[in-house]
Amino acid sequence: MIKILANDGIDPIGKKMLEDAGFEVDTNNIPQDELPVKLQNYDAITVRSATKVRKALIDACPNLKLIGRGGVGVDNIDVDYAKEKGIGVYNTPASSSLSVAELVFSHLFTGVRFLQDSNRKMPVEGNTKFNDLKKAYAKGVELRGRTLGIVGFGRIGREVAKIAIGVGMDVIAYDLFPFNPEVEVVLGSGGTKVSVTIKTATLDEIIKTADFITLHTPFVDKALLGAEELAQTKKGVGLVNCSRGGLIDELALVDALNSGQVSFAALDVFDNEPTPRQEIISHPKISLTPHIGAATNEAQERIGVELASLIIGHFNK
Ligand SMILES: O=C(O)[C@H](O)COP(=O)(O)O
Numbered sequence: 027m028i029k030i031l032a033n034d035g036i037d038p039i040g041k042k043m044l045e046d047a048g049f050e051v052d053t054n055n056i057p058q059d060e061l062p063v064k065l066q067n068y069d070a071i072t073v074r075s076a077t078k079v080r081k082a083l084i085d086a087c088p089n090l091k092l093i094g095r096g097g098v099g100v101d102n103i104d105v106d107y108a109k110e111k112g113i114g115v116y117n118t119p120a121s122s123s124l125s126v127a128e129l130v131f132s133h134l135f136t137g138v139r140f141l142q143d144s145n146r147k148m149p150v151e152g153n154t155k156f157n158d159l160k161k162a163y164a165k166g167v168e169l170r171g172r173t174l175g176i177v178g179f180g181r182i183g184r185e186v187a188k189i190a191i192g193v194g195m196d197v198i199a200y201d202l203f204p205f206n207p208e209v210e211v212v213l214g215s216g217g218t219k220v221s222v223t224i225k226t227a228t229l230d231e232i233i234k235t236a237d238f239i240t241l242h243t244p245f246v247d248k249a250l251l252g253a254e255e256l257a258q259t260k261k262g263v264g265l266v267n268c269s270r271g272g273l274i275d276e277l278a279l280v281d282a283l284n285s286g287q288v289s290f291a292a293l294d295v296f297d298n299e300p301t302p303r304q305e306i307i308s309h310p311k312i313s314l315t316p317h318i319g320a321a322t323n324e325a326q327e328r329i330g331v332e333l334a335s336l337i338i339g340h341f342n343k
Pocket residue numbers: 074075076096097098099100122269317318319320321
């Protein structure tokens with residue numbers, strides 16, 4: 027019987043699909059340093075972003091035939107090495123796009139209305155003391171009519187664009203690869219479809235002209251927004267990163283927030299996950315979430331089902 031270790035969990039529906047297909051599935055959270063021994067008993071492992079499947083672990087587990095990533099980013103897996111060894115590597119790139127896009131907008135609305143700061147201040151200052159003077163910090167702006175720059179126009183970037191159009195924002199987008207600028211917006215739940223053409227731009231144009239910038243690229247070694255780029259943004263720009271830590275230089279970001287060059291940042295991902303640096307966690311102008319872009323019932327169910335189908339397909343080839 028094929029044994030699968032679902033180390034960062036798997037949705038119950040996906041688990042049941044695998045069990046119905048005759049696989050044994052252990053849902054567990056085995057610490058990274060114990061995996062080289064414990065994973066030897068399994069034919070396959072599924073992970074989210076927490077568990078790393080690097081060369082050393084692959085070498086320690088000659089029985090391993092499949093690595094499943096329940097999610098989009100595979101930067102926690104040595105994909106090429108695994109494939110060289112004949113191990114199947116699968117991810118679920120389409121399942122969580124909408125959930126991530128909705129988190130981006132949660133953060134955008136949070137940022138422009140200072141919810142992150144209010145959530146920190148109110149428990150400390152009490153709910154009887156707020157007056158016009160104390161509320162002055164929270165004079166925000168509206169999103170409608172403002173320009174959202176989307177860096178990376180893949181599945182998630184496109185979902186973000188659709189919401190932005192619904193909110194009444196102007197969208198400009200950049201991607202390394204050519205892309206279709208038409209997005210289909212559905213009015214209401216299952217309602218009329220409207221095709222909208224968004225404006226394409228260079229990264230430089232986005233940096234210099236957008237009121238808000240949201241990042242949707244895979245992990246890259248060099249920050250897309252470092253000190254130099256942040257200095258060229260529109261004064262008071264708002265930044266959202268629900269993609270990968272490292273895309274914004276965190277220390278340069280803190281400086282830019284302190285100087286007012288950046289009015290707020292919203293981060294779901296960090297340089298040092300799972301322990302982000304203190305300057306970031308405690309900054310009043312940063313809205314924080316702990317890498318939860320894909321953490322919805324819907325996304326996790328879709329991921330579990332897609333992953334289960336891929337695993338079943340692989341072993342039944
Ligand atoms: O790449 C992804 O799909 C996201 O970063 C989600 O990561 P998670 O599976 O750890 O929530």
